Amino acid sequence: MSSLFSPYDLKGITLRNRFVRSATFEGAGQPDGEVSPLQIKMYRDLAAGEVGLIVTGVVCVNETGRLFASQNCLGSDGAIPGLSRLTQAVHDEGGKVAAQLFHSGREASSFQGYRGKGPSVTDDPRRPGLVYDAMTHEDILQTVEDYGDAAGRAKEAGFDAVQMHGAHAYIFAQFLSPYTNKREDQWGGSLENRTRLHREVLKAIRKRVGEDYPVFIKLGVRDGFDGGLVLEDGLEAACMLAEAGYDCLEISQGLRGTQPHETEFRMKLKRQEDRGFFCGWAAEVKKRVQVPVVTVGGIRDLGMAEDIVQKGQADLVSMSRPLISEPGLIARWRKGDRSEARCVSCNTCKHDLEALKTISCVLDRKKAD
Numbered sequence: 001m002s003s004l005f006s007p008y009d010l011k012g013i014t015l016r017n018r019f020v021r022s023a024t025f026e027g028a029g030q031p032d033g034e035v036s037p038l039q040i041k042m043y044r045d046l047a048a049g050e051v052g053l054i055v056t057g058v059v060c061v062n063e064t065g066r067l068f069a070s071q072n073c074l075g076s077d078g079a080i081p082g083l084s085r086l087t088q089a090v091h092d093e094g095g096k097v098a099a100q101l102f103h104s105g106r107e108a109s110s111f112q113g114y115r116g117k118g119p120s121v122t123d124d125p126r127r128p129g130l131v132y133d134a135m136t137h138e139d140i141l142q143t144v145e146d147y148g149d150a151a152g153r154a155k156e157a158g159f160d161a162v163q164m165h166g167a168h169a170y171i172f173a174q175f176l177s178p179y180t181n182k183r184e185d186q187w188g189g190s191l192e193n194r195t196r197l198h199r200e201v202l203k204a205i206r207k208r209v210g211e212d213y214p215v216f217i218k219l220g221v222r223d224g225f226d227g228g229l230v231l232e233d234g235l236e237a238a239c240m241l242a243e244a245g246y247d248c249l250e251i252s253q254g255l256r257g258t259q260p261h262e263t264e265f266r267m268k269l270k271r272q273e274d275r276g277f278f279c280g281w282a283a284e285v286k287k288r289v290q291v292p293v294v295t296v297g298g299i300r301d302l303g304m305a306e307d308i309v310q311k312g313q314a315d316l317v318s319m320s321r322p323l324i325s326e327p328g329l330i331a332r333w334r335k336g337d338r339s340e341a342r343c344v345s346c347n348t349c350k351h352d353l354e355a356l357k358t359i360s361c362v363l364d365r366k367k368a369d
């Protein structure tokens with residue numbers, strides 16, 4: 001059997017295999033952000049489907065970081081009982097689960113019209129209609145504290161780890177990219193300054209959860225368009241964050257461009273050469289850091305996953321859309337049915353979120369018709 005199905009020790013937690021469910025917001029929380037029975041079922045199904053580590057969808061650390069009304073929020077102790085039921089469901093099925101800690105930064109108004117705050121207000125023709133203010137130094141310090149408190153609550157709720165969302169369009173990517181970060185204080189300018197938020201958050205978290213608790217980051221190492229974060233700086237940032245004490249890096253892209261191929265949601269992945277689209281970046285990070293590296297993006301077949309680990313390009317392999325379509329995919333592969341994921345990378349699941357609906361796979365809808 002493939003070595004991907006052997007247990008893997010990740011900062012003291014034993015995963016039953018090397019497969020990760022990349023963070024996937026499912027739009028299934030209750031209208032006020034409480035954990036819903038449907039969410040618990042979704043996480044139970046993933047764990048029963050033998051995913052090694054499940055990373056939750058975005059959980060905001062405070063109300064200014066909220067993107068969706070139905071999003072779970074670790075901004076107060078009231079969230080702990082609901083999230084404890086969710087972690088229990090995963091543990092009952094032998095799985096492990098990390099909470100993805102999130103702040104939308106300037107993107108808060110994208111879906112439900114909240115007014116956000118980002119590193120600096122810039123004239124950005126790529127994001128028309130965003131309304132937001134620049135964070136003050138005090139806002140940033142408060143946000144750092146909120147990350148620490150949220151991580152403490154995540155630990156209390158039984159999460160095995162926390163992962164910072166440091167990719168795509170959101171607060172860490174906004175601070176890291178010189179395209180969105182024009183600050184002239186200690187939070188902007190040099191790469192050292194543009195990664196300060198990432199490092200201060202880690203320190204605040206360590207104060208609440210201790211040195212042994214696993215703290216990960218999903219990091220965008222290059223923006224999806226020219227004129228933003230360049231790969232060289234992204235790789236350097238990855239090294240700085242590993243050095244600072246993040247225990248595992250999942251490698252994705254930074255700010256999104258306007259076209260699907262400039263985002264993490266690349267489509268039409270039939271050809272082998274279009275798959276594993278961020279794997280080259282993960283491999284570059286892997287050469288430079290000592291901590292485990294996870295690759296995500298367009299992995300659709302077991303052969304490719306095996307190759308990646310065998311060649312040492314990454315330690316763990318992560319997927320999102322295939323596991324929306326087939327929560328039992330990993331168990332299917334382990335049992336010997338190696339046919340590729342049925343996901344067709346059509347992004348209908350992502351469009352569900354844009355319409356403020358719960359995600360589902362279009363292939364199931366067709367079947368139900």
Ligand SMILES: Cc1cc2nc3c(=O)[nH]c(=O)nc-3n(C[C@H](O)[C@H](O)[C@H](O)COP(=O)(O)O)c2cc1C
Nearest residue numbers: 022023024025057058264297298319320321349350
């Ligand atoms: C419906 C949907 C929701 C997502 N939600 C999140 C999220 O909450 N946090 C995150 O970091 N990435 C999120 N992503 C991105 C995925 O984790 C992943 O990086 C991306 O889809 C590429 O992987 P894939 O080709 O295996 O789908 C989401 C993707 C989809 C399709």
